[in-house]
Amino acid sequence: MAFTLEDKLVVAISSRALFDFEEENRVYEEGDLRAYEALQRSRLDVPAKPGVAFPLIRKLLALNAGARRVEVVILSRSDPISGLRAFSSAREHGLAIERGVFTRGRAPFGYLQPLNASLFLSANRDDVRDALAAGFPAARVLPESARMASKYPHEIRIAFDGDAVLFSDEAERVFQRNGLQAFVGHEIDNRNLPLADGPLKPLLEALHRLQNLADAAAPMRIRTALVTARSAPAHERAIRTLMAWNIEIDEAMFLGGLEKGAFLREFEPDFFFDDQIRHCESARDVTATGHVVSGIVNAS
Structure with a gap:
């Protein structure tokens, strides 16, 4: 029987919302895609630090103890090779993330439908606006947000x-x-x-x-x-x-x-x-x- 996302809470998240890729993003926004990709390739073995949405994603994945009810998918404008760093960073931090879609600069929100996403988190305002206009739950994370040290680990x-x-x-x-x-x-x-x-x-x-x-x-x-x-x-x-x-x-x-x-x-x-x-x-x-x-x- 094929795996299905129909009965899951699916969170699609950009690599920049999940990890601290602000330095890399500044290179990306300068318009030199090759320079961005080269920078990511040079850091493939360097785990990225947690980003704004990292604590939330870690807690949501903890709901899977006993039964798999939450699926987190990386949905990113990055190229597939840069995606290696996102996956390896997730593995390094103990996040059970197995699926990802990498579009190399193309708007990714169209993949929210087959993912059956309950939420799309991205730091890209245009991607979030397009997703909302198409009827998908979405929000633009503010990368400069505080990382709250919660008193409620459970x-x-x-x-x-x-x-x-x-x-x-x-x-x-x-x-x-x-x-x-x-x-x-x-x-x-x-x-x-x-x-x-x-x-x-x-x-x-x-x-x-x-x-x-x-x-x-x-x-x-x-x-x-x-x-x-x-x-x-x-x-x-x-x-x-x-x-x-x-x-x-x-x-x-x-x-x-x-x-x-x-x-x-x-x-x-x-x-x-x-x-x-x-x-x-x-x-x-x-x-x-x-x-x-x-x-x-x-x-x-």
Whole structure:
């Protein structure tokens, strides 16, 4: 019977999001592909240091103890020979990563469909935007994000913004067009109408399935949080939407415009997702952060 990814949480990740390839990337962005490839070849036997998303990936792979439920695939613009370094670095760091796609400069997001990806993490803004436009859950990792030394080695903690991340940007569009009072009135009037799916709903669904499969002896637990600028009474529609999806989250923070960084510092997530770059810039001082380049605030 052929191996299938249908029942797995599949994370596709660029080599630069997984490992610290910032020096190599600077050579790549200078436009000299041959120089970049030569640099990577000269370092084939030098394991790369962990990158921004490395701690999250390590914890997700730990969920495979007992049953293989998570698959991580390297999806990279690098050439196949440079891919040798990504695989050898993964092996050196004890990451059980067996699959990869290397496109030598070509946009890689088209391979997300056959991979059945629940998430695509990349440091390339254009690749992330294209993936989101094609309907795939994706986020641009901020390479300069803090690497949080988690107090929770046996728990995966992931925090999500709401509008334009878990939910559609329907309500955000009302806010941007007509202001806060119109937004609150719109959400009160529609409190019993679930919001449409946002780009990262499939990831939350996959995490929720894994939470339900875990038993008391599982080596790794999952804890999720909603961290949103909504406040009462607009909070109700967000919670009712999650109820309609039959998805439970562990913590919800309705901050009403308060800075998110301090609350993320308390929750200590392994990763945080937000659509607004100002919130990402606040969060990146605290933890690994992904910019979900979608919705009305990213339209330009």
